[in-house]
Amino acid sequence: MAPTVCLSDGDDEDGPISFKRTASVKSEQEDDSEDEKPLAMRTTRLTSNASSTSRNSIKRRPGDSNTGTSSPLKKAKHSAIEREPKAADAHDNKIPLAPRLTSVKPSKTKPPAKNATKNKKKSPSSFTKDSQKGVEMKAKKTVRNSRLSKAMKVRQGSGSGKKWSTLEHNGVMFPPPYMPHGVKMLYNGQPVDLTPEQEEVATMFAVMRDTEYASKETFINNFFTDWRKILGKTHIIKKFELCDFTTIYEWHLREKENKKQMTTEEKKALRDEKGKREEKYLWAIVDGVKEKVGNFRVEPPGLFRGRGEHPKMGRLKRRIRPNDITINIGKGTPVPVCPIPGESWKEVKHDNTVTWLAFWNDPINQKDFKYVFLAASSSLKGQSDKEKYEKARKLKDHIDNIRVNYTKDFRSKDQVKKQIAVATYLVDKLALRAGNEKDEDEADTVGCCTLKVENVTCLPPNKLQFDFLGKDSIRYLNTVEVELPVYEAVKEFCAGKNKGDNVFAEIDTIKLNAHLKELMPGLTAKVFRTYNASVTLDAMLNKETEDGTLLQKISIYKRANKEVAIICNHQRAVSKSHDSQMAKLNEKIDELKVQRDGLKAELEKAKKGKRPGDDKDGSRKKKLTPEMLENKISGIEAKIEGMVITKNNTEESKTVALGTSKINYLDPRITVAWCKTHEIPINKIFSKTILEKFGWAMDVGPGFRF
CATH class of the missing domain: 2.170.11.10 (DNA Topoisomerase I, domain 2)
Structure with a gap:
């Protein structure tokens, strides 16, 4: 039996199968x-x-x-978006500053630029009672089909x-328990005996040979330090550079290959036993x-x-x-x-x-x-989620007064008031996390309250460039135009300080959140992120959705989802299969274009009364009427259009993690209402897991606005 080895605390795409399920559940419950x-x-x-x-x-x-x-470090560009003003939409002035950035510092990995211009929204297609009923029935059917359907009803809040x-x-x-494999590693060219406990840790390192971690000095030093404690002072192994884990790594590869060679019946038996x-x-x-x-x-x-x-x-x-x-x-x-x-x-x-x-x-x-x-699909979790989004919705009624309040304090002579005002502005407009102090042995990540002087550059006349490692060591690199009093205040906060000094020296997260609770009960910096994410999605969907095909409407949703992910700095590494996926899409598009061009040639012959050409095998093609050929051409062109949309969406979002905001920051009722209004099956937007998590939101009407 193979030993149990856990490789990762990181992105669950790279982790062992046994850990993926656990990680995904934890991420969905992260906002308790x-x-x-x-x-x-x-x-x-x-x-x-x-x-x-x-x-x-x-x-x-x-x-x-x-x-x-969040996903592993990948530097994403914050796109600027220009929108036409729309007096009728009262939500526009609620959108955070982040989607209206005037300047962005590109990072090393640069995702494709997003279209800067947007078409003005046309009147949405009429949503008849019959069609509304049909969409609602689909959504309810999805919920009813879940094994957890009886847990969908949200309990009363307590x-x-x-x-x-x-x-x-x-x-x-x-x-x-660990099952020893007995394969001996080499030390200074000689086989070494290890106890099961020592062998287990050696195997943990050996199987990571093909990862980037196996070559990182910090990773190696920490591993060897902890392993030496298990080996003991008298053990022959003293230096890492004399260790050779190849024999264990090769055993690991053989075990993987043996699993691949298992029959379907053997795999099923293992699954049943595990179940x-x-x-x-x-x-x-x-x-x-x-x-x-x-x-x-x-x-x-x-x-x-x-x-x-x-x-x-x-x-x-x-x-x-x-x-x-x-x-x-x-x-x-x-x-x-x-x-x-x-x-x-x-x-x-x-x-x-x-x-x-x-x-x-x-x-x-x-x-x-x-x-x-x-x-995540339980009634208690559903209750917690609903309360979270309702709290964010309440912020809508307070946001104008809050902004008036902090704008007034930009020029306050009280440094604590002034710093709280500027920090609140940054949390509100840029959706920054509040930030907390770190111990020396923790990752040097920062948020708003823990920004260092070296993390902020003042660019005249009124731009601030932020460059720091945010949550999960994901880089936040962004240049934004701010109000002049904010620019002057930040410049003042940084004056005369060393690079490692705090910009907001007079406040911390506790003081900031205490002040926010005075403005609205239960208000924290996190509520601002949920509010700004949801209000941005709501405004973009209702402004930009036009009459069009199902794929076109879904593409609009993905663009809005991407914009929210950028605001929240939700990034991910480019998938290992991205290039091959794009190559396959291009290949399919090219094949369809060849078919379309061939049909167009046949159409010209049909219109002139000429007989169709021969197939590749030499047999005569079936004679089709011009109308039949035109229908075939239209069908292929629709397929090409759909594949091009899919290709563009895949390329544009390759470094953006869309799921994090969808699961944790976007009120699901916005999505459900939009789907009902535009007659889009909810399962085209929400996966089965998310449908189960947000079963409580499925009965919302098409008129819901955040």
Whole structure:
């Protein structure tokens, strides 16, 4: 049996199959509010540094913000968009500054420029009651077909109080124990004996030979430091440069090939066996309702990768044991049986003010926690999502007063007021994250409140150039025109300081969010991101959607989705299959053009009464009327148009992560209403997973506006 090896904490496209499902669920639940945390953690802190930033889909402590996942570092260009003014659309003046950027500093990897001009919206096609009913029935059918349909109805909100009355579940599923393979690595050219524990860590490194991490100095140094602790001071292995992991790597390749050679029946048997092991952990009973559990698997041990140039990359993620895990279960309910004989849970709680089922400390960043929640499609998660978007909608009623308030303070003599005003402006207009202080061993990422002087360049007369590593070490590179008082204030904040000094020296995230809560109950910097993302999507869809084909309308949605992703700085690495995908599309388009040109030639002959030519095999072609040929030509031209649209969308969004904003920042009711208005099947926009997550939004009417 092959050993269990976890390769990645990074992008789940590159991670092992067993981990992809867990990662995807965590990312969908990344925006859970503070009331999801254990009660004790809402009143105490593990360390004096209470504002560390979250990474790798890990839930954070109270006071922290901006959790979630993003794609690996890829520098994306922020496109400028010019729109015609439209007096009738009251939403236009709500759009954040980011889509109206006047200057953008391009980065090394430059996505294709977006069309700068947009056509003015025509009147949308009429949406009859019959067609509306048909679209709504499709959406409802999708929801009904889900195994989780009875969990779709959102429970009544309960704020930070009681979330449930009864809760039953079976705990968490641990990875299987390591099975030694016995293949010896070489040290200084000689085979070396390793214990199973030592061999497991060596294998973790060996199988990463083809990745970029295997050549990174930080990764190698951290791996070898942690491995040496397991090897012990007396072990023969002393220097990394004398280690040769080739034999283990070759064993790994043979194992992969053996799996590929398995028959369909053998693969099915393995899947069935895996399904049986997981079945008991898949479901929880909440107030008598069967709900699906999201990330019930405990991560296997592995080497930490992180994002960007993370200082802890290569560190060993130790195996999580039952005594690391706290279980949350209803009172009077049987406590889940610990699946590992002779061991027991760290603690058992009965906290019905939270919705997590279990949690443990992250093995790499001990101040962080990893949680087991119900699946994104559960009613409790649906309630949380709806409350989040309703809070963002409420900001619409306060935004004008907030902007008047911070504009007034741009010239305040009180430095704290002045810095809060400018920071609020940047959070509002550029959708920047608030930012938190970092420990020395954490990735040097920043947000608005932690901007350093070296991250901001003042370009006369009133432009600011931002260049910093944001969340998950993703580069934010953007030049934007700002109001003159903001430009002058930032210039003043930076004057006389060293490059590593904070721009906003008088404030932090806690002060900023405390001020925001005074302007609107529950308002935080994160609410601004949700608001700006949703209001931008709503405005673009309602302004730019025209009568056209289904593909043309979907293309408009993707452009709007892309614009939001750019505002939120959601980037991803170019897919390894991108070039081959584009080549196949070009090949298909060329083939269709050849067919079209051939039919056009046949049409000319048919109009002149000439007989059709011969096929490639020499047989005579079937005689077709001019009308039949014209219909065939029209059909092929429609296919070509569709493929060209698909090709352009694929190329334009190759470095932009569209899914993150769709899952976490865009009110799904905007999309559902737009689909109903323009008679677009909802499954053309939302995947099955997202449909299950947002089942509560499917009944919204076509007239909904954010």
